[in-house]
Amino acid sequence: MADPTTGSGPEPDGMTPVKPEEAELLVVTGMSGAGRSTASDALEDHGWYVVENLPPQMLGTLAELVSHSPRSISKLAVVIDVRSKDLFADIRTALRALAASGVTFRVLFLDASDNVLVRRFEQGRRPHPLQGGGRILEGIAAEREILRELKESADIVLDTTSLNVHGLATAITELFSETGPVALRLNVMSFGFKYGLPVDANFVADARFIPNPHWVPALRPHTGLDEDVSDYVMAAEGVSNFVERYVLALEPVLDGYRRENKHYATIAVGCTGGKHRSVAVAVELSRRLAQYPRVTVTTTHRDLGRE
Known part of the structure:
Protein backbone atom coordinates (compact mmCIF):
# COMPACT_ATOMS: atom_id res chain seq x y z
CA MET A 1 0.00 0.00 0.00
CA ALA A 2 1.31 3.45 -0.86
CA ASP A 3 2.47 5.81 1.83
CA PRO A 4 0.34 8.94 1.40
CA THR A 5 3.07 11.09 2.89
CA THR A 6 5.62 10.17 0.24
CA GLY A 7 3.52 9.46 -2.82
CA SER A 8 5.36 6.19 -3.41
CA GLY A 9 3.75 2.90 -4.36
CA PRO A 10 1.67 1.85 -7.34
CA GLU A 11 -0.33 4.38 -9.33
CA PRO A 12 -4.08 3.91 -9.88
CA ASP A 13 -5.04 0.96 -12.06
CA GLY A 14 -1.77 -0.77 -11.17
CA MET A 15 0.41 1.59 -13.24
CA THR A 16 4.03 1.74 -12.15
CA PRO A 17 5.03 5.29 -11.20
CA VAL A 18 7.57 6.92 -13.46
CA LYS A 19 10.46 8.64 -11.75
CA PRO A 20 10.12 12.36 -12.52
CA GLU A 21 12.82 13.85 -14.66
CA GLU A 22 14.91 16.71 -13.37
CA ALA A 23 13.05 19.98 -13.60
CA GLU A 24 14.13 22.43 -16.29
CA LEU A 25 15.02 25.94 -15.17
CA LEU A 26 15.27 28.72 -17.73
CA VAL A 27 16.38 32.25 -16.87
CA VAL A 28 14.98 34.72 -19.40
CA THR A 29 16.62 38.14 -19.60
CA GLY A 30 17.94 40.58 -22.16
CA MET A 31 17.39 44.05 -23.54
CA SER A 32 14.22 45.93 -22.70
CA GLY A 33 12.04 45.95 -25.79
CA ALA A 34 13.60 42.78 -27.21
CA GLY A 35 10.50 40.67 -26.58
CA ARG A 36 10.53 39.24 -23.06
CA SER A 37 6.73 39.49 -22.71
CA THR A 38 6.15 37.70 -26.01
CA ALA A 39 8.67 35.03 -25.05
CA SER A 40 6.97 34.57 -21.68
CA ASP A 41 3.56 34.10 -23.31
CA ALA A 42 4.99 31.56 -25.78
CA LEU A 43 6.66 29.60 -22.99
CA GLU A 44 3.40 29.48 -21.03
CA ASP A 45 1.65 28.16 -24.14
CA HIS A 46 4.05 25.22 -24.09
CA GLY A 47 3.61 24.27 -20.47
CA TRP A 48 6.27 26.37 -18.77
CA TYR A 49 5.48 27.93 -15.41
CA VAL A 50 6.63 31.54 -15.82
CA VAL A 51 7.61 33.84 -12.97
CA GLU A 52 8.15 37.44 -14.07
CA ASN A 53 10.16 40.25 -12.48
CA LEU A 54 11.75 37.99 -9.87
CA PRO A 55 14.47 39.66 -7.77
CA PRO A 56 17.72 37.74 -8.45
CA GLN A 57 18.20 37.16 -4.72
CA MET A 58 15.17 34.85 -4.76
CA LEU A 59 16.37 32.77 -7.71
CA GLY A 60 18.17 30.16 -5.61
CA THR A 61 15.24 29.66 -3.25
CA LEU A 62 12.79 29.19 -6.11
CA ALA A 63 15.12 26.82 -7.95
CA GLU A 64 15.56 24.71 -4.83
CA LEU A 65 11.80 24.39 -4.37
CA VAL A 66 11.32 23.29 -7.97
CA SER A 67 14.24 20.86 -7.95
CA HIS A 68 12.69 19.04 -4.98
CA SER A 69 9.29 18.67 -6.65
CA PRO A 70 9.80 18.22 -10.41
CA ARG A 71 6.38 16.58 -10.74
CA SER A 72 4.57 19.76 -9.74
CA ILE A 73 6.64 22.17 -11.85
CA SER A 74 8.74 20.38 -14.44
CA LYS A 75 9.54 23.47 -16.51
CA LEU A 76 10.14 26.80 -14.79
CA ALA A 77 11.03 30.03 -16.59
CA VAL A 78 12.15 33.02 -14.53
CA VAL A 79 12.09 36.44 -16.20
CA ILE A 80 14.54 38.97 -14.79
CA ASP A 81 15.13 42.50 -16.08
CA VAL A 82 16.91 45.72 -15.15
CA ARG A 83 13.94 47.76 -14.00
CA SER A 84 15.38 47.57 -10.50
CA LYS A 85 19.05 48.26 -11.23
CA ASP A 86 20.25 47.68 -7.66
CA LEU A 87 18.58 44.26 -7.48
CA PHE A 88 19.73 43.28 -10.97
CA ALA A 89 23.35 43.85 -10.00
CA ASP A 90 23.15 40.64 -7.95
CA ILE A 91 22.12 38.40 -10.86
CA ARG A 92 25.64 37.19 -11.65
CA THR A 93 26.15 36.29 -8.00
CA ALA A 94 22.83 34.44 -7.99
CA LEU A 95 23.70 32.49 -11.15
CA ARG A 96 27.13 31.53 -9.80
CA ALA A 97 25.47 30.29 -6.62
CA LEU A 98 23.01 28.23 -8.69
CA ALA A 99 25.83 26.62 -10.64
CA ALA A 100 27.77 25.87 -7.45
CA SER A 101 24.71 24.19 -5.91
CA GLY A 102 24.40 21.80 -8.84
CA VAL A 103 21.11 23.16 -10.15
CA THR A 104 20.88 22.74 -13.93
CA PHE A 105 19.72 25.87 -15.69
CA ARG A 106 20.00 27.76 -18.96
CA VAL A 107 20.06 31.47 -19.71
CA LEU A 108 18.09 32.87 -22.67
CA PHE A 109 19.21 36.37 -23.64
CA LEU A 110 16.96 38.38 -25.96
CA ASP A 111 18.60 41.12 -27.99
CA ALA A 112 17.82 43.48 -30.86
CA SER A 113 19.54 46.32 -32.69
CA ASP A 114 19.47 49.80 -31.15
CA ASN A 115 17.40 51.18 -34.04
CA VAL A 116 14.73 48.53 -33.63
CA LEU A 117 14.63 48.97 -29.84
CA VAL A 118 14.18 52.73 -30.24
CA ARG A 119 11.36 52.19 -32.72
CA ARG A 120 9.60 49.74 -30.41
CA PHE A 121 9.76 52.14 -27.47
CA GLU A 122 8.52 55.01 -29.63
CA GLY A 132 15.83 58.86 -16.82
CA GLY A 133 15.58 62.38 -18.22
CA GLY A 134 17.75 61.55 -21.22
CA ARG A 135 17.16 59.98 -24.61
CA ILE A 136 16.03 56.42 -25.29
CA LEU A 137 19.41 55.64 -26.85
CA GLU A 138 21.15 56.68 -23.64
CA GLY A 139 19.02 54.23 -21.67
CA ILE A 140 19.77 51.47 -24.20
CA ALA A 141 23.52 52.16 -23.96
CA ALA A 142 23.40 52.00 -20.17
CA GLU A 143 21.47 48.73 -20.27
CA ARG A 144 23.90 47.16 -22.77
CA GLU A 145 26.79 47.90 -20.44
CA ILE A 146 25.00 46.37 -17.44
CA LEU A 147 24.09 43.26 -19.45
CA ARG A 148 27.36 42.84 -21.37
CA GLU A 149 28.86 40.05 -19.22
CA LEU A 150 25.53 38.27 -18.87
CA LYS A 151 25.06 38.20 -22.64
CA GLU A 152 28.57 36.82 -23.15
CA SER A 153 27.88 33.92 -20.79
CA ALA A 154 24.31 33.18 -21.93
CA ASP A 155 23.50 29.72 -23.30
CA ILE A 156 21.20 31.13 -25.98
CA VAL A 157 21.31 34.60 -27.52
CA LEU A 158 18.22 35.21 -29.64
CA ASP A 159 18.29 38.27 -31.89
CA THR A 160 14.75 39.56 -32.40
CA THR A 161 15.67 42.47 -34.70
CA SER A 162 13.92 41.00 -37.72
CA LEU A 163 11.17 39.18 -35.80
CA ASN A 164 7.64 40.37 -35.21
CA VAL A 165 5.49 39.00 -32.39
CA HIS A 166 4.54 35.90 -34.36
CA GLY A 167 8.08 35.25 -35.53
CA LEU A 168 9.43 35.44 -31.98
CA ALA A 169 6.71 33.09 -30.72
CA THR A 170 7.67 30.64 -33.46
CA ALA A 171 11.35 30.87 -32.51
CA ILE A 172 10.53 30.18 -28.85
CA THR A 173 8.38 27.22 -29.91
CA GLU A 174 11.24 25.74 -31.92
CA LEU A 175 13.63 26.16 -29.01
CA PHE A 176 11.57 25.09 -26.01
CA SER A 177 8.45 23.12 -26.94
CA GLU A 178 10.09 19.71 -27.21
CA THR A 179 9.61 17.11 -24.52
CA GLY A 180 12.08 14.55 -23.25
CA PRO A 181 15.84 14.94 -23.14
CA VAL A 182 16.94 18.28 -24.53
CA ALA A 183 18.60 17.90 -27.90
CA LEU A 184 21.29 20.17 -29.21
CA ARG A 185 19.47 22.67 -31.38
CA LEU A 186 21.36 24.16 -34.29
CA ASN A 187 20.20 27.03 -36.45
CA VAL A 188 22.05 27.10 -39.77
CA MET A 189 21.57 30.59 -41.18
CA SER A 190 22.47 31.98 -44.59
CA PHE A 191 23.13 35.72 -44.84
CA GLY A 192 24.64 38.42 -47.03
CA PHE A 193 27.83 40.11 -45.85
CA LYS A 194 26.68 43.39 -47.38
CA TYR A 195 23.83 43.46 -44.86
CA GLY A 196 26.11 42.86 -41.88
CA LEU A 197 27.13 39.88 -39.75
CA PRO A 198 24.42 38.13 -37.70
CA VAL A 199 24.88 39.32 -34.12
CA ASP A 200 23.89 35.96 -32.63
CA ALA A 201 26.17 33.73 -34.74
CA ASN A 202 28.43 31.31 -32.87
CA PHE A 203 30.27 30.38 -36.07
CA VAL A 204 30.60 32.21 -39.38
CA ALA A 205 31.60 30.49 -42.62
CA ASP A 206 32.49 32.51 -45.72
CA ALA A 207 31.10 31.11 -48.98
CA ARG A 208 32.47 33.91 -51.14
CA PHE A 209 35.28 31.65 -52.36
CA ILE A 210 32.70 29.90 -54.55
CA PRO A 211 32.04 31.14 -58.13
CA ASN A 212 29.02 33.43 -57.94
CA PRO A 213 25.86 32.25 -59.79
CA HIS A 214 24.90 35.92 -60.01
CA TRP A 215 27.22 36.19 -63.01
CA VAL A 216 25.52 33.30 -64.82
CA PRO A 217 22.52 34.85 -66.63
CA ALA A 218 20.43 31.66 -66.48
CA LEU A 219 20.99 31.34 -62.72
CA ARG A 220 20.83 34.97 -61.62
CA PRO A 221 17.02 35.12 -61.13
CA HIS A 222 17.02 31.94 -59.04
CA THR A 223 18.17 31.27 -55.47
CA GLY A 224 20.19 28.65 -53.65
CA LEU A 225 16.94 26.84 -52.91
CA ASP A 226 16.54 26.03 -56.60
CA GLU A 227 18.10 22.79 -57.80
CA ASP A 228 20.00 24.31 -60.71
CA VAL A 229 21.72 26.87 -58.47
CA SER A 230 22.37 24.33 -55.73
CA ASP A 231 23.92 21.91 -58.21
CA TYR A 232 26.10 24.68 -59.64
CA VAL A 233 27.33 25.73 -56.18
CA MET A 234 27.97 22.24 -54.83
CA ALA A 235 29.76 21.14 -58.02
CA ALA A 236 32.26 24.02 -57.84
CA GLU A 237 35.83 23.07 -57.04
CA GLY A 238 36.47 22.55 -53.32
CA VAL A 239 32.90 23.10 -52.13
CA SER A 240 31.99 19.52 -51.28
CA ASN A 241 35.35 19.09 -49.54
CA PHE A 242 34.79 22.33 -47.60
CA VAL A 243 31.34 21.26 -46.37
CA GLU A 244 32.58 17.81 -45.37
CA ARG A 245 35.55 19.18 -43.44
CA TYR A 246 33.50 21.91 -41.81
CA VAL A 247 31.03 19.36 -40.45
CA LEU A 248 33.90 17.20 -39.17
CA ALA A 249 35.45 20.23 -37.48
CA LEU A 250 32.14 20.88 -35.71
CA GLU A 251 31.93 17.37 -34.22
CA PRO A 252 34.12 18.05 -31.14
CA VAL A 253 32.36 21.39 -30.69
CA LEU A 254 28.93 19.74 -30.58
CA ASP A 255 30.22 17.16 -28.10
CA GLY A 256 31.65 19.95 -25.96
CA TYR A 257 28.39 21.86 -26.03
CA ARG A 258 26.58 18.81 -24.67
CA ARG A 259 29.14 18.41 -21.87
CA GLU A 260 28.80 22.08 -20.96
CA ASN A 261 24.98 22.02 -21.11
CA LYS A 262 24.87 24.46 -24.01
CA HIS A 263 21.82 23.50 -26.03
CA TYR A 264 21.65 26.02 -28.86
CA ALA A 265 24.04 27.42 -31.45
CA THR A 266 23.80 29.41 -34.67
CA ILE A 267 26.05 28.53 -37.59
CA ALA A 268 26.02 31.34 -40.13
CA VAL A 269 27.07 30.97 -43.76
CA GLY A 270 27.60 34.16 -45.70
CA CYS A 271 28.04 35.24 -49.30
CA THR A 272 27.77 38.69 -50.83
CA GLY A 273 23.99 39.07 -50.93
CA GLY A 274 22.67 35.98 -49.16
CA LYS A 275 20.81 34.71 -52.22
CA HIS A 276 22.79 31.97 -54.01
CA ARG A 277 25.97 30.50 -52.52
CA SER A 278 25.29 30.85 -48.80
CA VAL A 279 21.76 29.51 -49.19
CA ALA A 280 22.88 26.38 -51.05
CA VAL A 281 25.73 25.69 -48.61
CA ALA A 282 23.49 26.28 -45.56
CA VAL A 283 20.96 23.76 -46.86
CA GLU A 284 23.68 21.16 -47.40
CA LEU A 285 25.23 21.81 -43.98
CA SER A 286 21.80 21.41 -42.38
CA ARG A 287 21.22 18.13 -44.17
CA ARG A 288 24.50 16.68 -42.92
CA LEU A 289 24.27 18.01 -39.37
CA ALA A 290 20.71 16.65 -39.00
CA GLN A 291 22.11 13.13 -39.35
CA TYR A 292 23.86 13.37 -35.98
CA PRO A 293 22.05 11.85 -32.98
CA ARG A 294 20.29 14.19 -30.55
CA VAL A 295 20.73 17.15 -32.87
CA THR A 296 17.78 19.21 -34.11
CA VAL A 297 18.53 21.49 -37.05
CA THR A 298 16.55 24.42 -38.40
CA THR A 299 17.54 26.35 -41.51
CA THR A 300 16.88 30.06 -41.92
CA HIS A 301 17.77 32.43 -44.72
CA ARG A 302 18.07 35.90 -43.24
CA ASP A 303 18.51 37.94 -46.39
CA LEU A 304 16.76 35.84 -49.01
CA GLY A 305 14.39 38.06 -50.94
CA ARG A 306 16.21 41.31 -50.21
CA GLU A 307 17.33 43.46 -53.10
Whole structure:
Protein backbone atom coordinates (compact mmCIF):
# COMPACT_ATOMS: atom_id res chain seq x y z
CA MET A 1 0.00 0.00 0.00
CA ALA A 2 1.31 3.45 -0.86
CA ASP A 3 2.47 5.81 1.83
CA PRO A 4 0.34 8.94 1.40
CA THR A 5 3.07 11.09 2.89
CA THR A 6 5.62 10.17 0.24
CA GLY A 7 3.52 9.46 -2.82
CA SER A 8 5.36 6.19 -3.41
CA GLY A 9 3.75 2.90 -4.36
CA PRO A 10 1.67 1.85 -7.34
CA GLU A 11 -0.33 4.38 -9.33
CA PRO A 12 -4.08 3.91 -9.88
CA ASP A 13 -5.04 0.96 -12.06
CA GLY A 14 -1.77 -0.77 -11.17
CA MET A 15 0.41 1.59 -13.24
CA THR A 16 4.03 1.74 -12.15
CA PRO A 17 5.03 5.29 -11.20
CA VAL A 18 7.57 6.92 -13.46
CA LYS A 19 10.46 8.64 -11.75
CA PRO A 20 10.12 12.36 -12.52
CA GLU A 21 12.82 13.85 -14.66
CA GLU A 22 14.91 16.71 -13.37
CA ALA A 23 13.05 19.98 -13.60
CA GLU A 24 14.13 22.43 -16.29
CA LEU A 25 15.02 25.94 -15.17
CA LEU A 26 15.27 28.72 -17.73
CA VAL A 27 16.38 32.25 -16.87
CA VAL A 28 14.98 34.72 -19.40
CA THR A 29 16.62 38.14 -19.60
CA GLY A 30 17.94 40.58 -22.16
CA MET A 31 17.39 44.05 -23.54
CA SER A 32 14.22 45.93 -22.70
CA GLY A 33 12.04 45.95 -25.79
CA ALA A 34 13.60 42.78 -27.21
CA GLY A 35 10.50 40.67 -26.58
CA ARG A 36 10.53 39.24 -23.06
CA SER A 37 6.73 39.49 -22.71
CA THR A 38 6.15 37.70 -26.01
CA ALA A 39 8.67 35.03 -25.05
CA SER A 40 6.97 34.57 -21.68
CA ASP A 41 3.56 34.10 -23.31
CA ALA A 42 4.99 31.56 -25.78
CA LEU A 43 6.66 29.60 -22.99
CA GLU A 44 3.40 29.48 -21.03
CA ASP A 45 1.65 28.16 -24.14
CA HIS A 46 4.05 25.22 -24.09
CA GLY A 47 3.61 24.27 -20.47
CA TRP A 48 6.27 26.37 -18.77
CA TYR A 49 5.48 27.93 -15.41
CA VAL A 50 6.63 31.54 -15.82
CA VAL A 51 7.61 33.84 -12.97
CA GLU A 52 8.15 37.44 -14.07
CA ASN A 53 10.16 40.25 -12.48
CA LEU A 54 11.75 37.99 -9.87
CA PRO A 55 14.47 39.66 -7.77
CA PRO A 56 17.72 37.74 -8.45
CA GLN A 57 18.20 37.16 -4.72
CA MET A 58 15.17 34.85 -4.76
CA LEU A 59 16.37 32.77 -7.71
CA GLY A 60 18.17 30.16 -5.61
CA THR A 61 15.24 29.66 -3.25
CA LEU A 62 12.79 29.19 -6.11
CA ALA A 63 15.12 26.82 -7.95
CA GLU A 64 15.56 24.71 -4.83
CA LEU A 65 11.80 24.39 -4.37
CA VAL A 66 11.32 23.29 -7.97
CA SER A 67 14.24 20.86 -7.95
CA HIS A 68 12.69 19.04 -4.98
CA SER A 69 9.29 18.67 -6.65
CA PRO A 70 9.80 18.22 -10.41
CA ARG A 71 6.38 16.58 -10.74
CA SER A 72 4.57 19.76 -9.74
CA ILE A 73 6.64 22.17 -11.85
CA SER A 74 8.74 20.38 -14.44
CA LYS A 75 9.54 23.47 -16.51
CA LEU A 76 10.14 26.80 -14.79
CA ALA A 77 11.03 30.03 -16.59
CA VAL A 78 12.15 33.02 -14.53
CA VAL A 79 12.09 36.44 -16.20
CA ILE A 80 14.54 38.97 -14.79
CA ASP A 81 15.13 42.50 -16.08
CA VAL A 82 16.91 45.72 -15.15
CA ARG A 83 13.94 47.76 -14.00
CA SER A 84 15.38 47.57 -10.50
CA LYS A 85 19.05 48.26 -11.23
CA ASP A 86 20.25 47.68 -7.66
CA LEU A 87 18.58 44.26 -7.48
CA PHE A 88 19.73 43.28 -10.97
CA ALA A 89 23.35 43.85 -10.00
CA ASP A 90 23.15 40.64 -7.95
CA ILE A 91 22.12 38.40 -10.86
CA ARG A 92 25.64 37.19 -11.65
CA THR A 93 26.15 36.29 -8.00
CA ALA A 94 22.83 34.44 -7.99
CA LEU A 95 23.70 32.49 -11.15
CA ARG A 96 27.13 31.53 -9.80
CA ALA A 97 25.47 30.29 -6.62
CA LEU A 98 23.01 28.23 -8.69
CA ALA A 99 25.83 26.62 -10.64
CA ALA A 100 27.77 25.87 -7.45
CA SER A 101 24.71 24.19 -5.91
CA GLY A 102 24.40 21.80 -8.84
CA VAL A 103 21.11 23.16 -10.15
CA THR A 104 20.88 22.74 -13.93
CA PHE A 105 19.72 25.87 -15.69
CA ARG A 106 20.00 27.76 -18.96
CA VAL A 107 20.06 31.47 -19.71
CA LEU A 108 18.09 32.87 -22.67
CA PHE A 109 19.21 36.37 -23.64
CA LEU A 110 16.96 38.38 -25.96
CA ASP A 111 18.60 41.12 -27.99
CA ALA A 112 17.82 43.48 -30.86
CA SER A 113 19.54 46.32 -32.69
CA ASP A 114 19.47 49.80 -31.15
CA ASN A 115 17.40 51.18 -34.04
CA VAL A 116 14.73 48.53 -33.63
CA LEU A 117 14.63 48.97 -29.84
CA VAL A 118 14.18 52.73 -30.24
CA ARG A 119 11.36 52.19 -32.72
CA ARG A 120 9.60 49.74 -30.41
CA PHE A 121 9.76 52.14 -27.47
CA GLU A 122 8.52 55.01 -29.63
CA GLN A 123 5.66 52.92 -31.00
CA GLY A 124 4.69 51.92 -27.46
CA ARG A 125 5.00 55.54 -26.30
CA ARG A 126 6.89 54.56 -23.20
CA PRO A 127 10.32 55.48 -21.86
CA HIS A 128 13.25 53.12 -21.52
CA PRO A 129 13.55 52.04 -17.86
CA LEU A 130 17.10 53.44 -17.62
CA GLN A 131 16.87 56.63 -19.69
CA GLY A 132 15.83 58.86 -16.82
CA GLY A 133 15.58 62.38 -18.22
CA GLY A 134 17.75 61.55 -21.22
CA ARG A 135 17.16 59.98 -24.61
CA ILE A 136 16.03 56.42 -25.29
CA LEU A 137 19.41 55.64 -26.85
CA GLU A 138 21.15 56.68 -23.64
CA GLY A 139 19.02 54.23 -21.67
CA ILE A 140 19.77 51.47 -24.20
CA ALA A 141 23.52 52.16 -23.96
CA ALA A 142 23.40 52.00 -20.17
CA GLU A 143 21.47 48.73 -20.27
CA ARG A 144 23.90 47.16 -22.77
CA GLU A 145 26.79 47.90 -20.44
CA ILE A 146 25.00 46.37 -17.44
CA LEU A 147 24.09 43.26 -19.45
CA ARG A 148 27.36 42.84 -21.37
CA GLU A 149 28.86 40.05 -19.22
CA LEU A 150 25.53 38.27 -18.87
CA LYS A 151 25.06 38.20 -22.64
CA GLU A 152 28.57 36.82 -23.15
CA SER A 153 27.88 33.92 -20.79
CA ALA A 154 24.31 33.18 -21.93
CA ASP A 155 23.50 29.72 -23.30
CA ILE A 156 21.20 31.13 -25.98
CA VAL A 157 21.31 34.60 -27.52
CA LEU A 158 18.22 35.21 -29.64
CA ASP A 159 18.29 38.27 -31.89
CA THR A 160 14.75 39.56 -32.40
CA THR A 161 15.67 42.47 -34.70
CA SER A 162 13.92 41.00 -37.72
CA LEU A 163 11.17 39.18 -35.80
CA ASN A 164 7.64 40.37 -35.21
CA VAL A 165 5.49 39.00 -32.39
CA HIS A 166 4.54 35.90 -34.36
CA GLY A 167 8.08 35.25 -35.53
CA LEU A 168 9.43 35.44 -31.98
CA ALA A 169 6.71 33.09 -30.72
CA THR A 170 7.67 30.64 -33.46
CA ALA A 171 11.35 30.87 -32.51
CA ILE A 172 10.53 30.18 -28.85
CA THR A 173 8.38 27.22 -29.91
CA GLU A 174 11.24 25.74 -31.92
CA LEU A 175 13.63 26.16 -29.01
CA PHE A 176 11.57 25.09 -26.01
CA SER A 177 8.45 23.12 -26.94
CA GLU A 178 10.09 19.71 -27.21
CA THR A 179 9.61 17.11 -24.52
CA GLY A 180 12.08 14.55 -23.25
CA PRO A 181 15.84 14.94 -23.14
CA VAL A 182 16.94 18.28 -24.53
CA ALA A 183 18.60 17.90 -27.90
CA LEU A 184 21.29 20.17 -29.21
CA ARG A 185 19.47 22.67 -31.38
CA LEU A 186 21.36 24.16 -34.29
CA ASN A 187 20.20 27.03 -36.45
CA VAL A 188 22.05 27.10 -39.77
CA MET A 189 21.57 30.59 -41.18
CA SER A 190 22.47 31.98 -44.59
CA PHE A 191 23.13 35.72 -44.84
CA GLY A 192 24.64 38.42 -47.03
CA PHE A 193 27.83 40.11 -45.85
CA LYS A 194 26.68 43.39 -47.38
CA TYR A 195 23.83 43.46 -44.86
CA GLY A 196 26.11 42.86 -41.88
CA LEU A 197 27.13 39.88 -39.75
CA PRO A 198 24.42 38.13 -37.70
CA VAL A 199 24.88 39.32 -34.12
CA ASP A 200 23.89 35.96 -32.63
CA ALA A 201 26.17 33.73 -34.74
CA ASN A 202 28.43 31.31 -32.87
CA PHE A 203 30.27 30.38 -36.07
CA VAL A 204 30.60 32.21 -39.38
CA ALA A 205 31.60 30.49 -42.62
CA ASP A 206 32.49 32.51 -45.72
CA ALA A 207 31.10 31.11 -48.98
CA ARG A 208 32.47 33.91 -51.14
CA PHE A 209 35.28 31.65 -52.36
CA ILE A 210 32.70 29.90 -54.55
CA PRO A 211 32.04 31.14 -58.13
CA ASN A 212 29.02 33.43 -57.94
CA PRO A 213 25.86 32.25 -59.79
CA HIS A 214 24.90 35.92 -60.01
CA TRP A 215 27.22 36.19 -63.01
CA VAL A 216 25.52 33.30 -64.82
CA PRO A 217 22.52 34.85 -66.63
CA ALA A 218 20.43 31.66 -66.48
CA LEU A 219 20.99 31.34 -62.72
CA ARG A 220 20.83 34.97 -61.62
CA PRO A 221 17.02 35.12 -61.13
CA HIS A 222 17.02 31.94 -59.04
CA THR A 223 18.17 31.27 -55.47
CA GLY A 224 20.19 28.65 -53.65
CA LEU A 225 16.94 26.84 -52.91
CA ASP A 226 16.54 26.03 -56.60
CA GLU A 227 18.10 22.79 -57.80
CA ASP A 228 20.00 24.31 -60.71
CA VAL A 229 21.72 26.87 -58.47
CA SER A 230 22.37 24.33 -55.73
CA ASP A 231 23.92 21.91 -58.21
CA TYR A 232 26.10 24.68 -59.64
CA VAL A 233 27.33 25.73 -56.18
CA MET A 234 27.97 22.24 -54.83
CA ALA A 235 29.76 21.14 -58.02
CA ALA A 236 32.26 24.02 -57.84
CA GLU A 237 35.83 23.07 -57.04
CA GLY A 238 36.47 22.55 -53.32
CA VAL A 239 32.90 23.10 -52.13
CA SER A 240 31.99 19.52 -51.28
CA ASN A 241 35.35 19.09 -49.54
CA PHE A 242 34.79 22.33 -47.60
CA VAL A 243 31.34 21.26 -46.37
CA GLU A 244 32.58 17.81 -45.37
CA ARG A 245 35.55 19.18 -43.44
CA TYR A 246 33.50 21.91 -41.81
CA VAL A 247 31.03 19.36 -40.45
CA LEU A 248 33.90 17.20 -39.17
CA ALA A 249 35.45 20.23 -37.48
CA LEU A 250 32.14 20.88 -35.71
CA GLU A 251 31.93 17.37 -34.22
CA PRO A 252 34.12 18.05 -31.14
CA VAL A 253 32.36 21.39 -30.69
CA LEU A 254 28.93 19.74 -30.58
CA ASP A 255 30.22 17.16 -28.10
CA GLY A 256 31.65 19.95 -25.96
CA TYR A 257 28.39 21.86 -26.03
CA ARG A 258 26.58 18.81 -24.67
CA ARG A 259 29.14 18.41 -21.87
CA GLU A 260 28.80 22.08 -20.96
CA ASN A 261 24.98 22.02 -21.11
CA LYS A 262 24.87 24.46 -24.01
CA HIS A 263 21.82 23.50 -26.03
CA TYR A 264 21.65 26.02 -28.86
CA ALA A 265 24.04 27.42 -31.45
CA THR A 266 23.80 29.41 -34.67
CA ILE A 267 26.05 28.53 -37.59
CA ALA A 268 26.02 31.34 -40.13
CA VAL A 269 27.07 30.97 -43.76
CA GLY A 270 27.60 34.16 -45.70
CA CYS A 271 28.04 35.24 -49.30
CA THR A 272 27.77 38.69 -50.83
CA GLY A 273 23.99 39.07 -50.93
CA GLY A 274 22.67 35.98 -49.16
CA LYS A 275 20.81 34.71 -52.22
CA HIS A 276 22.79 31.97 -54.01
CA ARG A 277 25.97 30.50 -52.52
CA SER A 278 25.29 30.85 -48.80
CA VAL A 279 21.76 29.51 -49.19
CA ALA A 280 22.88 26.38 -51.05
CA VAL A 281 25.73 25.69 -48.61
CA ALA A 282 23.49 26.28 -45.56
CA VAL A 283 20.96 23.76 -46.86
CA GLU A 284 23.68 21.16 -47.40
CA LEU A 285 25.23 21.81 -43.98
CA SER A 286 21.80 21.41 -42.38
CA ARG A 287 21.22 18.13 -44.17
CA ARG A 288 24.50 16.68 -42.92
CA LEU A 289 24.27 18.01 -39.37
CA ALA A 290 20.71 16.65 -39.00
CA GLN A 291 22.11 13.13 -39.35
CA TYR A 292 23.86 13.37 -35.98
CA PRO A 293 22.05 11.85 -32.98
CA ARG A 294 20.29 14.19 -30.55
CA VAL A 295 20.73 17.15 -32.87
CA THR A 296 17.78 19.21 -34.11
CA VAL A 297 18.53 21.49 -37.05
CA THR A 298 16.55 24.42 -38.40
CA THR A 299 17.54 26.35 -41.51
CA THR A 300 16.88 30.06 -41.92
CA HIS A 301 17.77 32.43 -44.72
CA ARG A 302 18.07 35.90 -43.24
CA ASP A 303 18.51 37.94 -46.39
CA LEU A 304 16.76 35.84 -49.01
CA GLY A 305 14.39 38.06 -50.94
CA ARG A 306 16.21 41.31 -50.21
CA GLU A 307 17.33 43.46 -53.10
